[in-house]
Amino acid sequence: MIDGIGRSGATPLHRLPTGLKLAALALVATALFFVDRPDVLVGAALVALLGLRSTGRRFREIASDLALPMTVIAALGVVDLVFVDVATAASVVPRLLALAFAAHAVTLTTTTAELTDTFERALGPFERLGLVDAGRASLTLTLALRFVPLIVEEAREIREAQAARGLGSHPIAVIVPLVVRTLVRAQVVADAIDARGFPPPRNSNNAK
Amino acid sequence: MSVIVPAGAGRGPGDPPEPPRQTILFDAVAVAREGRVALDGVTLRLAEARIGIVGLNGSGKSTLLKTIIGLVAPSAGRVTVDGLDPSAQARAVRATTGLLFQNPDNQIVFPIVADDLAFGLKNHGWSKAETRERAQAALARLGIEALAARRIHELSGGEKQLVALAGLLAVAPKTLLFDEPTSQLDLRNRNRLARLMAGLPEQLIVVAHDLDLLADFERVLVLEDGRVVFDGAAAAAIACHRERAG
Numbered sequence: 031m032i033d034g035i036g037r038s039g040a041t042p043l044h045r046l047p048t049g050l051k052l053a054a055l056a057l058v059a060t061a062l063f064f065v066d067r068p069d070v071l072v073g074a075a076l077v078a079l080l081g082l083r084s085t086g087r088r089f090r091e092i093a094s095d096l097a098l099p100m101t102v103i104a105a106l107g108v109v110d111l112v113f114v115d116v117a118t119a120a121s122v123v124p125r126l127l128a129l130a131f132a133a134h135a136v137t138l139t140t141t142t143a144e145l146t147d148t149f150e151r152a153l154g155p156f157e158r159l160g161l162v163d164a165g166r167a168s169l170t171l172t173l174a175l176r177f178v179p180l181i182v183e184e185a186r187e188i189r190e191a192q193a194a195r196g197l198g199s200h201p202i203a204v205i206v207p208l209v210v211r212t213l214v215r216a217q218v219v220a221d222a223i224d225a226r227g228f229p230p231p232r233n234s235n236n237a238k
Numbered sequence: 239m240s241v242i243v244p245a246g247a248g249r250g251p252g253d254p255p256e257p258p259r260q261t262i263l264f265d266a267v268a269v270a271r272e273g274r275v276a277l278d279g280v281t282l283r284l285a286e287a288r289i290g291i292v293g294l295n296g297s298g299k300s301t302l303l304k305t306i307i308g309l310v311a312p313s314a315g316r317v318t319v320d321g322l323d324p325s326a327q328a329r330a331v332r333a334t335t336g337l338l339f340q341n342p343d344n345q346i347v348f349p350i351v352a353d354d355l356a357f358g359l360k361n362h363g364w365s366k367a368e369t370r371e372r373a374q375a376a377l378a379r380l381g382i383e384a385l386a387a388r389r390i391h392e393l394s395g396g397e398k399q400l401v402a403l404a405g406l407l408a409v410a411p412k413t414l415l416f417d418e419p420t421s422q423l424d425l426r427n428r429n430r431l432a433r434l435m436a437g438l439p440e441q442l443i444v445v446a447h448d449l450d451l452l453a454d455f456e457r458v459l460v461l462e463d464g465r466v467v468f469d470g471a472a473a474a475a476i477a478c479h480r481e482r483a484g
């Protein structure tokens with residue numbers, strides 16, 4: 031999932047405009063919460079899974095991409111089954127699976143550049159009202175996508191270094207150096223973004 | 239493509255293009271960073287094609303590069319880049335002067351190579367149509383056009399360094415500032431980068447602990463505690479640095 035932002039490709043889902051895909055995802059997600067019939071929800075999950083498969087991703091790859099969310103969904107199903115009732119479990123599980131498949135299909139077929147461009151355009155009206163700076167907001171999204179994997183990797187390195195020194199694993203012992211490193215990195219990255227000329231000039235669509 | 243040469247310009251269409259150069263002036267520049275003196279009364283005129291900077295850790299080398307593009311402002315004195323003030327006219331200076339950071343992971347902003355190059359181009363006002371072409375051309379200059387669609391986190395350290403450099407070259411700078419460019423590279427990638435650097439027509443100002451990298455530079459500065467303690471030919475500067483390092 032860390033790697034869940036798509037490559038460019040040529041499947042029908044790849045070719046759909048990003049704005050349309052995001053709007054459809056939002057609509058489907060909302061609609062799913064008004065439906066309680068397990069048969070309809072199972073159908074929705076199957077359709078979403080086929081949509082996901084149509085992006086060229088194999089079932090095995092899908093299973094490994096979504097291992098974590100699917101485990102959580104399964105656990106929720108068990109909790110519902112034990113503490114609530116069968117009917118609740120039978121609607122919660124396919125509903126969340128449908129959502130996870132649909133969301134993954136969108137991220138797999140949308141590159142970061144498309145996502146941030148769309149985000150920036152969608153924020154345009156709010157920017158004109160003076161509420162947000164769309165360029166900055168979309169850069170923040172990009173930075174999260176780019177640096178979250180690096181920070182996860184750093185956490186692993188810190189844990190390994192501590193294990194090598196014979197320290198047991200304690201969350202605080204990882205979090206403190208991780209926060210320090212992340213703050214230092216944030217300062218350097220902020221400098222690099224400035225050095226590369228951000229923010230773009232106001233009329234950045236005009237030819238130079 | 240036809241080039242019209244004004245009469246008396248003294249340059250024919252067959253002449254190689256003018257090598258990119260800028261004149262960078264430091265006039266009694268001091269920089270204080272959190273109470274410590276990072277640069278202390280530096281006066282320099284930098285106009286050569288190849289300038290090296292050496293010095294021990296904390297001697298002010300990175301700070302000197304950062305003042306050139308206005309990331310750090312002098313607390314006293316004045317810096318100009320071809321007459322522009324990097325603090326007040328940061329956009330203009332950063333369009334002609336690129337800084338390659340020590341760790342390319344901190345410099346590359348987008349997860350995909352081509353998107354990252356597009357980021358810098360967009361910042362400098364290039365249109366979408368020109369962006370693709372310029373990004374491809376910059377990657378091709380470094381022989382890495384095949385990386386355009388790759389994800390940054392799948393690249394090796396050497397490849398990331400080249401992608402970061404391509405991101406600078408794409409915006410057509412006149413001057414490139416390198417901060418310890420080989421410190422994170424293995425020997426093969428180091429040699430590859432050294433060869434590429436030697437072939438760049440741009441003006442280069444290079445901070446390095448890797449002294450061999452600077453051996454044939456026209457001019458090398460030695461920094462110590464924020465002051466320029468030697469300024470001259472590479473061999474003499476490197477000898478001076480070795481002696482002072484002990």
Ligand SMILES: Nc1ncnc2c1ncn2[C@@H]1O[C@H](COP(=O)(O)OP(=O)(O)O)[C@@H](O)[C@H]1O
Pocket residue numbers: 271272274275276293294295296297298299300301302
């Ligand atoms: N971001 C910073 N904040 C405060 N002090 C800094 C910062 N960066 C560097 N310094 C200080 O400025 C001095 C020069 O540092 P620097 O230019 O990074 O040296 P060099 O690149 O030669 O190792 C050092 O004393 C260092 O501690």
Ligand SMILES: [Mg+2]
Pocket residue numbers: 299300301417
């Ligand atoms: Mg330094």
